[in-house]
Structure formats: structure tokens, C-alpha cells
Amino acid sequence: MSDAIVVQDSTNQPVAFTQDELGWLPWLEPLVEAELTERHWAGLVDRSRAKSDYFRLLARDPEILEARTKTDKDIFYNTADGLPRAERELAAAATSRYNGCIYCASVHARFATVHSKRRDDVQRLLDEGVGADLGERWNAVVSASVALASTPIAFGERHIEELRRVGLDDAEIVDVINSAAFFNWANRLMLSLGEPTTLVGK
Amino acid sequence: MMSTATRDIIDLLAGIEPGSSLDGIRARRLQARENAQKSYLALFAPVDFGDVAAIERYAVAAFVAGIHDEPAATGFYLAKLAKIADRSELVEILKGEIERAKTEGPYGAFPAGPLAVEDKAGLIYRVAPDGRRVLCERLAAALEHAHLLVFRPRDAAPNAMRALLAAGWSSTAIVTLSQLVAFLSFQVRTVAGLRTLGASLGRHADAAAKAGQGAN
Numbered sequence: 132m133s134d135a136i137v138v139q140d141s142t143n144q145p146v147a148f149t150q151d152e153l154g155w156l157p158w159l160e161p162l163v164e165a166e167l168t169e170r171h172w173a174g175l176v177d178r179s180r181a182k183s184d185y186f187r188l189l190a191r192d193p194e195i196l197e198a199r200t201k202t203d204k205d206i207f208y209n210t211a212d213g214l215p216r217a218e219r220e221l222a223a224a225a226t227s228r229y230n231g232c233i234y235c236a237s238v239h240a241r242f243a244t245v246h247s248k249r250r251d252d253v254q255r256l257l258d259e260g261v262g263a264d265l266g267e268r269w270n271a272v273v274s275a276s277v278a279l280a281s282t283p284i285a286f287g288e289r290h291i292e293e294l295r296r297v298g299l300d301d302a303e304i305v306d307v308i309n310s311a312a313f314f315n316w317a318n319r320l321m322l323s324l325g326e327p328t329t330l331v332g333k
Numbered sequence: 334m335m336s337t338a339t340r341d342i343i344d345l346l347a348g349i350e351p352g353s354s355l356d357g358i359r360a361r362r363l364q365a366r367e368n369a370q371k372s373y374l375a376l377f378a379p380v381d382f383g384d385v386a387a388i389e390r391y392a393v394a395a396f397v398a399g400i401h402d403e404p405a406a407t408g409f410y411l412a413k414l415a416k417i418a419d420r421s422e423l424v425e426i427l428k429g430e431i432e433r434a435k436t437e438g439p440y441g442a443f444p445a446g447p448l449a450v451e452d453k454a455g456l457i458y459r460v461a462p463d464g465r466r467v468l469c470e471r472l473a474a475a476l477e478h479a480h481l482l483v484f485r486p487r488d489a490a491p492n493a494m495r496a497l498l499a500a501g502w503s504s505t506a507i508v509t510l511s512q513l514v515a516f517l518s519f520q521v522r523t524v525a526g527l528r529t530l531g532a533s534l535g536r537h538a539d540a541a542a543k544a545g546q547g548a549n
Contacts, residue, residue: 133504134498134503134504135498135504136491136494136495136498138491139491144444145444146443146444146445146446146447146448147446147447147448148448158491158494159494159504159507159508160504188508189508189512191504191505191508191509192375192383192505192508192509192512194371194375194379194380195372195375195376195379195509195512195516196512197371197375198368198369198371198372198374198375199368199372199512199516201364201365201367201368201371202364202365202368202369202372204364205362205363205364205365205368206362206365209362209364209365211361212361213361213362229439230439230486230487231439231441231443231486231487232486232487233444260451279522279525279526280439280522281437281438281439282400282401282402282437282438282439282483282484283401283402283403283437284401284402284403284521284522284525286522286525286526286529287529288529288532288533290529291529291530291533292533301354301355301358301530301534302358302361304530305355305358305359305362305526305527305530306362308522308523308526308527308530309362309365309523311522311526312519312522312523312526313519315515315518315519315522316515316516316518316519317515318486318515319482319483319486319511319514319515319518320511320512320515322482322486322487322489323481323482323486323489323493323511324507324508324511
């Protein structure tokens with residue numbers, strides 16, 4: 132039974148990018164919380180993640196989940212030196228907007244707003260897309276993220292020069308590269324293993 | 334400045350030397366650096382290969398790097414594949430499929446509604462009949478799924494899961510396959526970004542050295 136599609140009711144699927152909180156519904160069966168072993172718990176990293184269908188589905192391969200989660204946390208939450216959190220979240224939101232991940236974009240657009248207090252600019256990124264004019268510093272971060280998300284990869288020296296011109300040092304540029312590159316990982320998992328859903332009553 | 338003792342796979346593919354400025358910057362995100370490497374090991378030297386064989390992992394990795402047109406990573410994974418391939422024609426067929434599968438992304442359709450104006454059509458890749466015969470149905474299905482995830486991830490739908498299940502992929506194997514393609518999408522971009530930055534730092538350092546000589 133576990134190797135079958137989980138059919139979801141797509142009635143409440145969001146049709147536009149939003150900063151509202153969304154739900155996520157898996158297309159394959161997540162593991163059952165009561166049946167998780169120590170190996171699975173290690174993969175989840177935070178025990179609270181066992182409440183999430185997404186993480187219990189990824190826990191089917193616990194070692195890659197654990198390494199993925201720890202990579203993610205350091206790239207986004209290690210704020211010792213480097214790029215401000217808001218701009219790491221901007222890179223994540225821009226990448227998600229460009230790749231078309233409505234769920235990822237909602238989460239990281241919210242975080243970008245919380246850390247930057249620039250809700251309207253973040254909303255313009257979602258509404259107008261990655262060509263929105265958000266001021267030269269944010270434009271440089273968005274443009275670098277988009278070039279990196281393109282296939283073949285279009286990121287080049289001119290993106291680095293532009294990031295330098297708007298004031299980023301080399302370590303901050305590495306944070307842009309890491310944040311944007313990581314969301315090419317996250318987007319592909321969220322988009323392909325399930326679908327977003329609007330939370331009724333929100 | 335901090336630096337790290339051993340080169341990892343990203344250093345290797347991006348040409349980052351121990352003790353270089355970029356090595357020092359990477360050392361400031363040590364947990365990310367170590368876990369990008371652990372991710373690579375979890376996928377290619379796992380505690381348990383489960384129901385995704387090593388040969389399938391390397392074939393998919395070489396295909397994903399290849400369709401990104403990233404020569405260093407493609408060469409790396411093709412060489413790993415060639416070492417363990419039981420059939421010599423496998424590598425040649427895969428190289429041919431990589432060329433057939435190359436295009437420009439991302440593209441695909443959004444849910445019906447206001448975003449439909451951004452829908453963008455593009456190649457729906459299917460393995461050629463000759464390739465199918467050599468790769469077998471299971472690996473062919475994996476390459477088609479990898480192409481979907483790389484170029485048009487927003488087109489992903491339950492039918493893509495059905496195609497994999499029908500080709501013999503279990504739910505757990507699909508999770509591993511998805512992680513593999515998604516991780517490679519991250520790895521090639523990290524490598525490309527750092528390699529570009531490293532080249533630019535080299536030129537900066539040369540310019541600074543010249544300026545220094547001029548001042549003497």
C-alpha cells in the first residue's frame with residue numbers, strides 16, 4: 132500500500148504567489164510517526180519536524196535528509212558575518228519565484244518581509260516577478276539568483292561585479308551563491324513530491 | 334584566516350585550493366560545507382543503497398550534470414559511472430541522451446489562473462527507443478523524471494510519480510531519486526558560482542599585486 136499515489140483534493144490549490152501561510156499535501160505516503168526509528172529521528176534533526184508530512188516523506192531516506200537540513204540551517208541561520216538574513220531570504224524567494232515554487236516562495240517571502248520590514252517590495256517580487264525594480268541592492272541579489280537558477284547556468288562575472296558595486300564583499304557574495312543554489316534543491320523537492328494548498332480559514 | 338584541511342567535492346569541481354581566499358570564506362560556513370559533502374556521500378556512498386543501485390545513481394548524476402552543460406561535474410560523474418558500468422555501451426548511450434536532452438530552462442505551466450500568462454512551452458524529453466533498450470525502462474523513466482525536475486519543475490504532477498511507480502520505482506526510491514536530482518541541481522550551481530567568484534578573485538589579486546609593484 133505504501134507504493135501508491137496519494138490522491139489529494141486540489142480544490143484549494145493557490146493559483147498566485149502569496150505571502151500567506153500555505154499548507155503542503157504529499158503525493159506519496161509519508162512514514163507514520165509512531166513507526167519512526169532512531170535512524171529516522173536522526174534524519175529529521177528537530178523532533179518537531181515529525182509533525183510535517185513533507186519531512187516524514189523525506190525521512191524515507193534519512194541520511195540525505197539530515198545532511199540537507201544541516202546544510203540549509205547553516206546557509207540561512209548562521210548570521211555570524213556575511214549577508215544579512217533578509218537578503219538570504221530574498222535570494223531564496225527570488226529563486227522560488229523564478230522556478231515557480233508557490234509554496235517555497237510563500238515561506239521565504241514572509242521571512243524576507245520579517246527581516247527586512249519591506250513587505251511591499253517583497254510583494255512586488257511575487258506579483259511582478261523577478262524583473263520587479265526593488266532598488267539596486269535587491270535587484271543585484273535577485274538578478275544573481277535568477278542567473279544561477281537558469282539552466283544552463285547563466286551566472287557570470289558581471290553578476291559578481293554588480294554585487295560588489297552595490298556593496299557586497301566576497302563572503303557576502305558566497306552567501307548569495309549558497310542561498311540561491313540551495314533553493315534549486317528545495318524547490319525541486321517541494322514541487323515534485325506534493326502540492327501547496329490554501330489553509331481554509333486563514 | 335581559517336582554512337580547511339582537505340578538499341571536498343565542491344573544492345575539487347570548482348578548483349578551490351586549500352589556503353586560498355575562497356577556502357577561507359567557505360570555512361566560515363563550516364556546517365554547510367561539511368553537510369554538502371555529507372549529502373554527496375549520503376547519495377553516492379550510502380549506509381544502505383536500498384533499492385537505488387550505485388549504477389543508477391551515477392547515471393542519473395551524469396545526466397543531470399550533463400544537461401546543465403557543466404563539463405567538470407559531467408566528466409566526474411561519467412568517469413565514476415564508467416568504472417562500475419557492466420555494459421560498455423551504457424556510457425555512450427547516456428552521452429547521446431545528454432545531447433538530445435539539452436535545452437534552456439526553467440519553463441513549464443502554472444496552475445490555471447492569473448499566472449497562466451507566464452506559462453512557457455518547451456521540450457518534453459523522452460528517451461529515444463535505442464536508448465530505452467540499453468538503459469532499460471527503469472533508468473529511462475528516471476532520466477525523463479530528472480529532465481522534468483531540472484528544466485520544468487513547475488510541471489511536476491502526480492502522473493510523474495505514477496510513471497516512476499509503473500517503471501519499478503518504490504516510494505522510498507522515488508524520494509532518493511528526487512533528492513539526487515535536486516542535490517545535483519544545488520551542487521552544480523554552488524560549483525559554478527564559486528568557480529566564477531574564484532576566477533574574479535584571481536584577477537583582483539593580480540591587479541592588486543601589480544598595483545603594489547607599481548608603488549615600489
